[in-house]
Ligand SMILES: [Fe+2]
């Protein structure tokens with residue numbers, strides 16, 4: 001298989017689409033529906049063109065090209081990482097067998113479900129972010145928003161390709177449904193909770209790309225291990241694009257914190273609320289919210305479904321091949337978060353031991369949490385270097401949970417269990433209040449002039465693809 005995409009086709013691809021006329025026709029008839037979705041649910045700010053990266057190759061040396069593109073003419077395509085002909089299943093009961101080029105009948109329903117759930121998140125985030133362009137703090141940020149948006153659109157294409165190519169009529173119906181469900185819709189919402197929350201301001205956007213997109217990275221990491229080779233190769237390439245989304249979130253929060261520190265020092269005060277910057281306690285509340293709703297995306301601490309996915313070879317662990325165990329886990333155990341009950345029936349936050357297979361969600365969430373700590377460490381370094389004594393931190397796993405062991409209780413960010421009335425009284429200390437949100441929104445005045453930036457955020461250290469910050473990243477219509 002060649003790795004260079006064929007751009008002469010209606011749908012750019014590196015999967016030899018022209019050799020399968022039926023599939024090609026099916027995808028070409030989905031394409032106008034996708035474009036219609038992009039026009040009605042995608043970015044609302046009218047633009048002439050945007051300096052975007054487009055995938056052209058999946059190989060090691062250079063995979064993307066940059067140029068000004070009118071967004072509706074973006075070449076959304078289908079790209080799978082190169083096939084490794086000797087690849088074998090890395091875990092579960094099929095460990096060591098050759099990977100699957102087709103969907104085995106006995107796993108069809110499960111694989112389809114996994115692909116639909118992943119696919120549903122991709123367009124959802126575009127919908128959540130559709131109005132942000134109107135309040136972008138700079139053309140650089142505006143360009144990054146649109147880059148994330150077009151690539152989430154491409155990730156939808158990636159999942160729809162799998163549905164069309166391997167799941168027949170049912171797959172095509174699911175592909176239609178991916179365009180019909182909408183984020184926040186009362187009648188047909190997106191499948192997962194965090195993807196129905198709104199992203200009303202840029203602090204939310206940066207927290208979303210840091211915490212929620214990072215959940216996506218970990219989910220893709222488990223699917224990249226799949227014995228179903230086309231899914232594995234699709235996810236491998238998506239992860240490459242995802243790195244930029246992580247960068248947008250990480251450096252976005254960096255720059256907000258940086259600016260807050262500068263204003264704190266300039267005015268020698270912690271209270272930067274009236275001074276056009278975002279106070280550290282508000283940043284902490286946004287962090288608390290986005291982190292806790294993202295933890296919910298990992299599902300319950302224990303799951304027999306996920307145990308079965310693993311045993312069957314459908315979904316592995318994060319960096320499966322670096323794990324030093326038998327990759328079957330049939331006799332291993334893991335401690336997972338749980339509520340324990342004492343002799344008086346009093347519940348408390350604790351842990352319990354379960355079989356490693358059943359605890360796989362916990363394993364993945366732990367990898368994610370360790371990764372999230374990296375961002376907090378980074379932001380705290382900015383505070384330290386700025387001579388500010390406050391620090392940011394991740395709240396306890398029991399804080400503000402709607403899924404899993406701690407959904408039934410309320411807890412403080414320090415992990416202290418509290419009664420429901422106390423939670424009602426104090427949650428405004430820990431989660432963004434209407435006052436906080438209104439203040440943040442009041443700062444969201446658009447800065448659409450080249451080389452200029454809003455006062456609540458510091459400029460980036462580097463531009464995109466070697467271009468300076470004051471480059472004309474976006475031409476507005
Ligand atoms: Fe994505």
Ligand SMILES: [Fe+2]
Nearest residue numbers: 213216242245
């Ligand atoms: Fe992403």
